[in-house]
Amino acid sequence: MAALKDILYKVSLQSVSGNMETEVTSLAFDSRKVQDGTAFVAVKGTQVDGHEFISSSIESGAVAIICEEMPQDQPEGVAFIQVQDSSKALGFMAANFYGNPSEKLKLVGVTGTNGKTTCVTLLHQLFRALGYNTGLLSTVVNKINEEELPATHTTPDAITLNETLAQMVSKGCTHCFMESSSHAIVQNRIAGLKYQGAVFTNLSHEHLDYHKTFDEYIKAKKLLFDNLPAGSFALVNYDDKRGPIMLQNTKAWKHKFALKSFADYKAKILSNTLQGLELDISGYTVWFKLIGDFNAYNLLAVFGTAVLLGEEETEVLEQLSNLDPAPGRFEQVITNTGITALVDYAHTPDALENVLSTIKEFRTGNETVITVVGCGGNRDKDKRPIMAKIACDLSDKVILTSDNPRFEEPGDILKDMQAGITPSNFRKTLTIEDRREAIKAACAMAQPNDIILVAGKGHETYQEIKGVRNDFDDRKVLSEMLNLIHKPN
Numbered sequence: 001m002a003a004l005k006d007i008l009y010k011v012s013l014q015s016v017s018g019n020m021e022t023e024v025t026s027l028a029f030d031s032r033k034v035q036d037g038t039a040f041v042a043v044k045g046t047q048v049d050g051h052e053f054i055s056s057s058i059e060s061g062a063v064a065i066i067c068e069e070m071p072q073d074q075p076e077g078v079a080f081i082q083v084q085d086s087s088k089a090l091g092f093m094a095a096n097f098y099g100n101p102s103e104k105l106k107l108v109g110v111t112g113t114n115g116k117t118t119c120v121t122l123l124h125q126l127f128r129a130l131g132y133n134t135g136l137l138s139t140v141v142n143k144i145n146e147e148e149l150p151a152t153h154t155t156p157d158a159i160t161l162n163e164t165l166a167q168m169v170s171k172g173c174t175h176c177f178m179e180s181s182s183h184a185i186v187q188n189r190i191a192g193l194k195y196q197g198a199v200f201t202n203l204s205h206e207h208l209d210y211h212k213t214f215d216e217y218i219k220a221k222k223l224l225f226d227n228l229p230a231g232s233f234a235l236v237n238y239d240d241k242r243g244p245i246m247l248q249n250t251k252a253w254k255h256k257f258a259l260k261s262f263a264d265y266k267a268k269i270l271s272n273t274l275q276g277l278e279l280d281i282s283g284y285t286v287w288f289k290l291i292g293d294f295n296a297y298n299l300l301a302v303f304g305t306a307v308l309l310g311e312e313e314t315e316v317l318e319q320l321s322n323l324d325p326a327p328g329r330f331e332q333v334i335t336n337t338g339i340t341a342l343v344d345y346a347h348t349p350d351a352l353e354n355v356l357s358t359i360k361e362f363r364t365g366n367e368t369v370i371t372v373v374g375c376g377g378n379r380d381k382d383k384r385p386i387m388a389k390i391a392c393d394l395s396d397k398v399i400l401t402s403d404n405p406r407f408e409e410p411g412d413i414l415k416d417m418q419a420g421i422t423p424s425n426f427r428k429t430l431t432i433e434d435r436r437e438a439i440k441a442a443c444a445m446a447q448p449n450d451i452i453l454v455a456g457k458g459h460e461t462y463q464e465i466k467g468v469r470n471d472f473d474d475r476k477v478l479s480e481m482l483n484l485i486h487k488p489n
């Protein structure tokens with residue numbers, strides 16, 4: 001419970017009508033969650049305008065309305081606050097309501113197209129191993145030390161975010177590592193947070209359905225760095241063309257990591273096998289359990305972050321070398337069939353190319369590489385043909401299938417993908433809409449020593465069709481089908 005005026009601290013107000021001393025018992029941006037004593041924030045969304053729900057919020061007991069446009073009807077006893085940007089106001093209000101928890105621990109945000117979950121998961125495990133109470137906010141799961149809280153988004157909404165951070169603080173967490181998605185940055189889910197540092201992994205084609213142009217997507221990521229306070233750190237991948245852009249207008253201390261460019265944190269890949277990566281990192285030779293060149297970047301980002309947070313280099317490397325990858329990232333499904341079965345969350349062109357190039361490096365030449373891949377419905381359509389082309393160019397056989405069609409017709413998504421198949425690639429491609437059948441077909445094609453990659457869903461345990469999340473786990477289906485078809489003796 002807090003007074004409205006205190007919750008509105010740092011929010012720039014345009015006009016006020018009503019009592020600023022009103023006691024507020026909860027915050028909501030969804031009218032369906034309003035109760036007696038709630039302050040309702042009306043946000044204009046992609047589907048509807050939250051301003052439409054002001055009167056129903058008041059009926060449900062809202063005592064304050066924060067909005068961009070004042071309603072005609074302003075019942076007595078309810079405070080009305082006009083702001084320029086409701087979503088930004090919501091960020092600051094949520095931070096104030098929960099006692100500004102981000103100021104009470106070291107919060108590090110990781111952004112970039114790929115590698116966010118991998119980096120924050122490693123950082124969480126690392127800081128646990130170093131003995132700290134640590135929080136995690138990620139696509140896969142949110143954690144307070146080892147306690148798991150379900151994650152619905154890569155970056156939660158401002159209220160959930162600050163509430164969870166406050167729980168972390170109350171449980172003694174000194175650090176929190178969080179993914180900061182471009183949607184969250186643009187939608188101000190992170191407004192009002194105090195970051196100790198931010199990390200940029202890379203930028204490639206993704207989410208153009210939402211950001212419309214690549215420039216807008218770059219700008220969204222850059223905002224995280226533009227808003228960092230003086231005294232915090234910005235750590236960017238300097239091998240990525242957009243690394244320097246992220247640093248252009250930041251007040252934070254600037255740091256770089258790279259394999260190729262001049263940088264503060266450098267590594268050299270000594271060996272890269274299906275067992276892991278051997279790196280020369282800061283003059284030390286260290287083995288890591290993560291697979292693939294691209295993970296050298298993630299490991300460097302994690303190493304740099306830990307050192308910037310004041311940890312000792314050798315201790316960081318010692319602990320980091322013991323850590324496992326995030327679930328569903330280059331995860332091997334172990335069977336006795338002699339077939340190498342891999343599940344990976346590659347759902348962008350760049351990720352798919354990286355994973356298949358990594359597989360290419362391991363193969364000795366005779367194996368058949370079979371890729372099963374789909375593209376999400378109601379998401380970026382432009383990436384569909386590109387991903388199909390990459391799958392074909394870098395595999396021997398490809399099965400196009402469904403990956404969370406959501407409210408689109410699976411056949412339409414598959415047609416978009418097929419547009420990327422060149423005539424010469426056509427004969428190596430099959431289209432099987434049902435993902436289980438597609439995985440089954442891949443298993444039936446595979447012979448011992450062959451490699452199957454099932455890409456796009458990684459850790460996900462569902463297939464989302466028309467708003468319903470049906471149980472589906474690539475790892476389980478792959479294991480079940482391999483054992484069924486290639487009955488081990």
Ligand SMILES: CC(=O)N[C@H]1[C@@H](OP(=O)(O)OP(=O)(O)OC[C@H]2O[C@@H](n3ccc(=O)[nH]c3=O)[C@H](O)[C@@H]2O)O[C@H](CO)[C@@H](O)[C@@H]1O[C@H](C)C(=O)N[C@@H](C)C(=O)N[C@H](CCC(=O)O)C(=O)O
Pocket residue numbers: 029030031032042043044045046047048049050053139152153154155156157158181182183184187210
């Ligand atoms: C496109 C997008 O990002 N949408 C997010 C956005 O919803 P929206 O703008 O569409 O909201 P809306 O449905 O138009 O409603 C507008 C407002 O009216 C309110 N409302 C609505 C109905 C009602 O009866 N009463 C009411 O008050 C809503 O609560 C909302 O405040 O704000 C919501 C609240 O924070 C999010 O849950 C929602 O995420 C949707 C479900 C989603 O799928 N988002 C994905 C694309 C996403 O955010 N992904 C990123 C990145 C993924 C990654 O690369 O890892 C993530 O961080 O997860």
Ligand SMILES: Nc1ncnc2c1ncn2[C@@H]1O[C@H](COP(=O)(O)OP(=O)(O)OP(=O)(O)O)[C@@H](O)[C@H]1O
Pocket residue numbers: 112113114115116117118119139154179201202294295297298328329330344345346347350351352354355458
């Ligand atoms: N540094 C990297 N560069 C390029 N590709 C990567 C990198 N790290 C991971 N990948 C690929 O991207 C996939 C997703 O990785 P991860 O989940 O860590 O990314 P993310 O940024 O959290 O994704 P999301 O936007 O969905 O949250 C991995 O399964 C792998 O194929």
Ligand SMILES: N[C@H](CCC[C@H](N)C(=O)O)C(=O)O
Pocket residue numbers: 139154347375376377379403404456457460
């Ligand atoms: N965080 C990403 C995940 C995509 C994963 C893929 N399986 C899909 O559903 O498109 C998104 O929401 O766009």
Ligand SMILES: [Mg+2]
Pocket residue numbers: 116117118138139140154179
């Ligand atoms: Mg993620």
